[in-house]
Amino acid sequence: MILINIDSLSTTELQYIAQQEGFENWQSLDREELIEELEEAYGEQDDEMLASSLKGKQIRKRFCNSLTDFRGNQQNVNGLPGVEELPEIYAETAIHLLLRDPEWAFAYWSISPATKIQVFGEDDQLGGELFLRISVTDKAKTETKSFDIAIGPHDNQWNINLPTLGKTYSVTLCYKDRKGMEMALAESKELQTYAPYWGDHFDDMAMNPQLFNIHFSSVVTKEGEIVDNAVLQEIAHTLSKGVL
Amino acid sequence: MSKKSVAFILNAHLPYVRHLEYPRFLEEDWLFESISESYLPLLRMFNKLKKEKLSYTFTISLSPTLCCMLTDASLQGRFNAYLELHKELGEKEVLRCQSEQPEFLEMATFYLDSIKQNLIDFNDLYRCNILDGFKSLEASGHLELITTAATHAYLPLYKDYPTAINAQVELGIQSFLTNFGHLPKGFWLPECGYYPGLEETLKSHGISWFQVASQSMLLSPDKVECGDYRPIRCPNGVAAFPRDYQATSLVWSNSSGYPCDRQYREFYRDIGYDLPMDYIKEYIHEPEVRVFTGYKYWAITGNTDQKIPYDRSLAQAKVAAHAANFLYNLKKKGDILSSSMLKDPLYTLGFDAELFGHWWFEGIDWLEQVIRMSANSKEEVTLVTPSSFLVKEGELQTARPAFSSWGQGGYSSVWLDGSNAWTYRHIHKAIERMEELAVRFNDQISLKQRFLNQAAREVLLSMASDWPFILYNKSSTEYAQKRLKDHLRNFNVVYGNMCKNAVNTEWLVKAEKRDIIFPDMDYNIFNPKH
Numbered sequence: 150m151i152l153i154n155i156d157s158l159s160t161t162e163l164q165y166i167a168q169q170e171g172f173e174n175w176q177s178l179d180r181e182e183l184i185e186e187l188e189e190a191y192g193e194q195d196d197e198m199l200a201s202s203l204k205g206k207q208i209r210k211r212f213c214n215s216l217t218d219f220r221g222n223q224q225n226v227n228g229l230p231g232v233e234e235l236p237e238i239y240a241e242t243a244i245h246l247l248l249r250d251p252e253w254a255f256a257y258w259s260i261s262p263a264t265k266i267q268v269f270g271e272d273d274q275l276g277g278e279l280f281l282r283i284s285v286t287d288k289a290k291t292e293t294k295s296f297d298i299a300i301g302p303h304d305n306q307w308n309i310n311l312p313t314l315g316k317t318y319s320v321t322l323c324y325k326d327r328k329g330m331e332m333a334l335a336e337s338k339e340l341q342t343y344a345p346y347w348g349d350h351f352d353d354m355a356m357n358p359q360l361f362n363i364h365f366s367s368v369v370t371k372e373g374e375i376v377d378n379a380v381l382q383e384i385a386h387t388l389s390k391g392v393l
Numbered sequence: 394m395s396k397k398s399v400a401f402i403l404n405a406h407l408p409y410v411r412h413l414e415y416p417r418f419l420e421e422d423w424l425f426e427s428i429s430e431s432y433l434p435l436l437r438m439f440n441k442l443k444k445e446k447l448s449y450t451f452t453i454s455l456s457p458t459l460c461c462m463l464t465d466a467s468l469q470g471r472f473n474a475y476l477e478l479h480k481e482l483g484e485k486e487v488l489r490c491q492s493e494q495p496e497f498l499e500m501a502t503f504y505l506d507s508i509k510q511n512l513i514d515f516n517d518l519y520r521c522n523i524l525d526g527f528k529s530l531e532a533s534g535h536l537e538l539i540t541t542a543a544t545h546a547y548l549p550l551y552k553d554y555p556t557a558i559n560a561q562v563e564l565g566i567q568s569f570l571t572n573f574g575h576l577p578k579g580f581w582l583p584e585c586g587y588y589p590g591l592e593e594t595l596k597s598h599g600i601s602w603f604q605v606a607s608q609s610m611l612l613s614p615d616k617v618e619c620g621d622y623r624p625i626r627c628p629n630g631v632a633a634f635p636r637d638y639q640a641t642s643l644v645w646s647n648s649s650g651y652p653c654d655r656q657y658r659e660f661y662r663d664i665g666y667d668l669p670m671d672y673i674k675e676y677i678h679e680p681e682v683r684v685f686t687g688y689k690y691w692a693i694t695g696n697t698d699q700k701i702p703y704d705r706s707l708a709q710a711k712v713a714a715h716a717a718n719f720l721y722n723l724k725k726k727g728d729i730l731s732s733s734m735l736k737d738p739l740y741t742l743g744f745d746a747e748l749f750g751h752w753w754f755e756g757i758d759w760l761e762q763v764i765r766m767s768a769n770s771k772e773e774v775t776l777v778t779p780s781s782f783l784v785k786e787g788e789l790q791t792a793r794p795a796f797s798s799w800g801q802g803g804y805s806s807v808w809l810d811g812s813n814a815w816t817y818r819h820i821h822k823a824i825e826r827m828e829e830l831a832v833r834f835n836d837q838i839s840l841k842q843r844f845l846n847q848a849a850r851e852v853l854l855s856m857a858s859d860w861p862f863i864l865y866n867k868s869s870t871e872y873a874q875k876r877l878k879d880h881l882r883n884f885n886v887v888y889g890n891m892c893k894n895a896v897n898t899e900w901l902v903k904a905e906k907r908d909i910i911f912p913d914m915d916y917n918i919f920n921p922k923h
Contacts, residue, residue, distance in 0.1 A: 162902065235885070247817060248796070367638055370638075371722070376638045378612075
């Protein structure tokens with residue numbers, strides 16, 4: 150193991166590390182010796198060996214590992230070597246689906262350079278097309294329908310409309326070559342939406358003003374402004390025909 | 394006569410901001426203003442009522458990031474410096490108002506006295522740690538203290554990462570245990586963000602209840618019987634307390650809530666912006682960045698820039714009227730509800746604690762009046778905590794709350810829109826990589842352990858709901874973006890180094906010095922097999 154900039158640590162800090170590493174002579178070593186010994190210890194021992202050999206000796210409870218008192222820090226951490234800009238995307242082929250609200254989801258994806266070459270060719274000579282396939286499964290999981298959204302080679306995120314409440318959705322990042330052959334590159338986890346009970350039973354509420362009061366009096370201000378929520382407002386709109 | 398109960402839950406939370414590398418740092422004022430204008434005055438009010446032996450119970454969620462800052466010796470020192478500076482400004486203001494603007498003298502003196510009292514309370518009473526004040530009120534049965542997610546992450550957007558959800562919950566609870574010496578019963582869901590299944594993680598850590606947004610009952614897939622007026626039990630037994638949006642809006646509506654009254658103090662008119670630069674320079678930020686100083690002399694007046702001077706006695710009369718109106722509304726509504734539901738209603742009200750005192754100057758006086766009126770007049774409205782309600786009313790309907798939040802639109806659109814959606818690609822990747830590190834390098838000691846612990850801190854700090862909210866809100870966006878990117882870039886330092894079998898020791902000690910949050914962090918919390 151390499152210790153980067155170990156010589157920038159204070160002597161107290163080096164002694165602390167040596168003590169933690171189980172050096173019996175940590176108090177008698179001077180600064181140079183401490184650095185040397187630590188580099189040697191970390192250099193010689195294989196990571197896994199070190200971990201497994203020490204595992205039995207240390208009984209550590211979670212949340213009991215306190216920090217030591219370090220020397221001053223006047224510099225901004227972010228100016229240090231080793232801190233780099235974030236990549237725009239990551240070199241992997243994956244797609245993720247996040248539920249924004251019951252009607253919209255947000256998908257983001259990345260395609261690894263190797264996969265890109267595989268599907269598009271070195272100079273894009275294969276000329277295939279990318280698309281998202283949205284799978285919609287009903288509550289009983291008996292039927293799955295799907296629809297496709299065409300995307301460009303430089304797209305990496307998309308807002309997806311979810312047409313129906315109470316369904317399970319997933320999205321697959323797909324590729325279609327010139328001959329029309331389709332290939333799935335990555336699939337997201339499923340996300341589930343739920344149909345509200347009162348969305349299907351608004352008649353009960355429409356016929357019963359008391360029930361209406363119990364459920365709606367808390368979501369409408371004294372001035373009659375309903376809580377900002379599209380699904381709820383739709384139920385209210387439907388009900389208003391029967392109640393108000 | 395029906396009995397109505399009301400559970401006030403105040404969410405005291407601020408993101409972790411600590412920049413000792415600067416003599417003064419603008420965003421640290423978020424903490425100092427909150428302590429000075431909300432937390433200390435709230436404690437004073439609660440203690441006054443306790444001394445008078447008035448019966449009341451409130452619930453307060455103190456976020457782990459806030460607790461960490463409140464117990465940080467450096468920030469405590471900087472808060473004292475903040476108070477001293479504002480005391481000096483107050484003394485200067487009293488002199489200036491005496492000669493130039495006598496109509497503002499009463500308020501200048503009032504603010505100066507408050508600052509002096511804050512100095513006494515903070516140093517002499519609490520010895521710089523105001524958590525002791527909350528602890529003492531909890532011990533006497535006046536407060537129920539609860540916790541929230543470790544860095545106040547908006548949890549529904551991390552649903553696919555159960556390890557990260559668990560880390561946020563577990564660390565939030567452990568941090569509470571460290572600070573208060575016992576486990577919390579309740580858990581404040583950041584931004585009221587709930588997704589079906591979240592209760593499983595809460596239950597596994599012994600949580601009995603959490604709060605949810607108002608619409609989560611009406612949009613439930615089940616037939617909820619009492620709407621938002623009774624808690625429900627999730628199928629796993631954990632109780633969910635829905636907010637009463639209507640009662641909350643009496644206070645929180647930015648168009649018609651009590652704080653909008655024209656006689657209340659105007660928040661946005663502050664001498665930090667109004668007085669000449671030469672006069673105010675020493676009390677704002679360098680280089681000549683005007684900020685709020687807390688010295689505000691005007692009343693809201695109306696939708697005009699021609700404000701009238703603030704009159705505290707008029708405002709106090711309004712406070713009493715608004716407290717009475719609030720209780721009247723609850724009683725009136727409760728009578729109707731009790732007969733329809735055949736059960737007594739519970740109103741759950743959730744607010745940001747900083748609304749009271751900081752944003753709504755008279756808010757703490759209003760809370761005091763609500764407590765006094767409900768206690769003295771033996772009105773039918775009783776203050777309860779969710780935990781005390783559960784003890785008395787064990788039988789609750791079992792149902793499932795709907796996915797919801799208290800943000801605009803009622804779901805996740807505030808924390809996932811065009812301004813902030815880009816962040817999740819990086820945060821999710823950091824979580825995946827942190828899990829990978831925790832599995833590959835489990836149970837390390839010494840340097841590697843510290844390196845990995847720091848990585849876990851950086852991941853958790855990047856998950857805070859504050860950053861996407863600020864980006865969405867378009868306020869302080871530069872700072873939020875920098876913080877988010879810095880935490881992620883810092884995480885990548887650990888990931889990159891560990892993959893090369895290296896530890897960047899210089900980076901480590903400096904990073905630890907800067908982000909000193911969660912001193913008891915154990916990165917193994919990110920190990921899915923743990």
